[in-house]
Amino acid sequence: MALLSVGELDLYHETFGDPDDEPVLLIAGIGAQCLSWPVGFCEALADRFLYVIRFDNRDIGLSTKLDHLPFQLGEAMAATLAGESFEPPYHLDDMAADAVGVIDALGLDSAHMVGMSLGGMIAQLTAVNHRDRVRSLTCIMSNTGNPDYGQGSDEAMEALLSPGPTTREESIERSIAQRRIWGTPDLIDEVALAAQFGEMWDRDHHPDAAQRQYGAAMASDDREPALRSLDVATLVVHGGQDTLIAPSGGERTAELIPGASLLMIDEMGHDLLDAFWPPIVEAILQLIVGSRV
Numbered sequence: 173m174a175l176l177s178v179g180e181l182d183l184y185h186e187t188f189g190d191p192d193d194e195p196v197l198l199i200a201g202i203g204a205q206c207l208s209w210p211v212g213f214c215e216a217l218a219d220r221f222l223y224v225i226r227f228d229n230r231d232i233g234l235s236t237k238l239d240h241l242p243f244q245l246g247e248a249m250a251a252t253l254a255g256e257s258f259e260p261p262y263h264l265d266d267m268a269a270d271a272v273g274v275i276d277a278l279g280l281d282s283a284h285m286v287g288m289s290l291g292g293m294i295a296q297l298t299a300v301n302h303r304d305r306v307r308s309l310t311c312i313m314s315n316t317g318n319p320d321y322g323q324g325s326d327e328a329m330e331a332l333l334s335p336g337p338t339t340r341e342e343s344i345e346r347s348i349a350q351r352r353i354w355g356t357p358d359l360i361d362e363v364a365l366a367a368q369f370g371e372m373w374d375r376d377h378h379p380d381a382a383q384r385q386y387g388a389a390m391a392s393d394d395r396e397p398a399l400r401s402l403d404v405a406t407l408v409v410h411g412g413q414d415t416l417i418a419p420s421g422g423e424r425t426a427e428l429i430p431g432a433s434l435l436m437i438d439e440m441g442h443d444l445l446d447a448f449w450p451p452i453v454e455a456i457l458q459l460i461v462g463s464r465v
Contacts (some may be wrong), residue, residue, distance in 0.1 A: 175234070176227075178273030184234035185227035185274060189218030189346040193461055194307070195280050198226040199298075201289030202389065204383025205233035205372055208288070212446060216453045218329075221302075222438065222460070225283070227274050229267060231381035238262070238384065238431055245333075245383040248390060260387035267388065268297035272305050284460055286310040289417065290389055293317065296425075300398040308405040308463040310456055313414055313442050315421030316394040316428060322421020328354045328442075332416065333386075336379025343377060344369045354416035356448075399428045405463035406432035407455055411440030411448075432455075433459070 175182040186206065196217055198209045214224045228235040241261035250256040271294060275283045282305045287295030294313025299306040315322030324332070331350045337343035347369040348362055397413040406429045410422025419436065426434035435455045440448050 176274055176277035178270055179278055180229055181236040181270065181273075181275075183227050183230065183236070183270060183274055185225055185278075187436065188214040188224040188226075189222055189365060193218075193221045194279075195225060195275065195283040196456070196460075197283040197285055198224065198270060198284065198293035199287040199294050200226070200229055200232075202385045203232060203379075204229075204289070204291075205376065206370070207233075207372055207375070208444070210444065210446070213444060213453070215234050216449055217456065220453065220457050222284075222457070225274065225278065229294075229385070230270055231384055233376065234374050234403070237378060237381060243380075243383065243384050243387050245386060248387050252390060257386075258391065260391040261384045262388055264294055264297050264388050264392045265301060267294045267385075268301055271295070271298045272302045275305065281305070282307050284308045284310070284456075284463070286312065287314060288312040289314055289442070290385060292312040292425075293391050293392065293395070294387065296395055296399060296402075299402055299404050300395065303402075303404065306404055308407070308459050309402075310407045310409065310459060311422070311425055312409040312444070312452070313411060313417050313422065314408075314425065315417055316399055316424050317392055318424065318447050321424040322417045322419075324354070324417060325415040328415045335369045336382070337377075340370060340373045340377075343373045351443065354414065354442040355412060356411070356439060356443055356445055358439070359445050359447055387428065396424075396428055399425070400430075402429050404429075405459055407435065407459040408432055409435045409437070409452055409455065410427075411442060412436055412438035413441040416442040
């Protein structure tokens with residue numbers, strides 16, 4: 173396996189393209205394996221002379237699992253509703269440090285950060301905490317941590333927090349049902365999704381990890397003060413049909429980060445379908461070219 177030693181963790185990674193090209197690190201979302209960045213998308217970036225790296229975040233996929241860190245999501249949510257704090261098993265800052273650890277382990281001085289959903293939050297913190305390691309920042313369907321923006325619909329949040337599956341069939345059914353709620357409405361291909369989610373189950377199934385990652389997101393501070401003063405070339409991509417992280421999350425991110433550009437794709441939900449790859453890839457490429465100036 174292509175494991176990288178990052179502190180006390182082993183993080184699985186894959187690369188696409190020429191290592192001599194500009195490096196792009198793809199950071200996946202909550203409970204999402206690196207496979208959530210489709211091979212075709214990675215290859216489309218690599219074909220534009222970019223060196224693309226996708227990796228499994230801590231606690232997911234083929235990376236180190238942290239089952240020794242006790243955490244009950246229900247208790248954390250109850251504490252939050254009561255106005256009390258709780259201590260998560262780890263923080264988004266730790267996951268941002270993991271991203272830096274990946275580029276360190278690959279011998280890179282820095283990389284262009286591209287994060288999706290929770291990965292967008294991690295990418296933001298990577299730029300905030302490790303500015304010299306970030307060449308540019310792309311946030312796809314994410315938010316700023318301000319609860320007034322980018323909140324999911326009641327239906328989407330209920331689906332996200334529904335009990336984790338215990339069998340392969342349950343996992344596929346649950347994942348497709350979720351995608352019906354927050355995915356791109358007119359482009360749902362359930363046969364393709366079943367194959368994709370089946371592959372992910374076969375590769376790794378570890379529902380407790382998603383709870384711990386969700387806890388890290390819940391305990392994260394509002395990033396808005398830091399984002400207001402962030403000096404990095406930034407692209408924000410969001411779908412107008414996103415019900416998991418509402419479009420206001422992307423709009424607010426672009427509003428706060430100085431000089432950020434916003435690509436709002438009206439037809440897109442909370443997914444990364446091939447129909448939308450061309451404008452996203454082109455926008456990322458233009459950001460990277462512009463960041464060299």
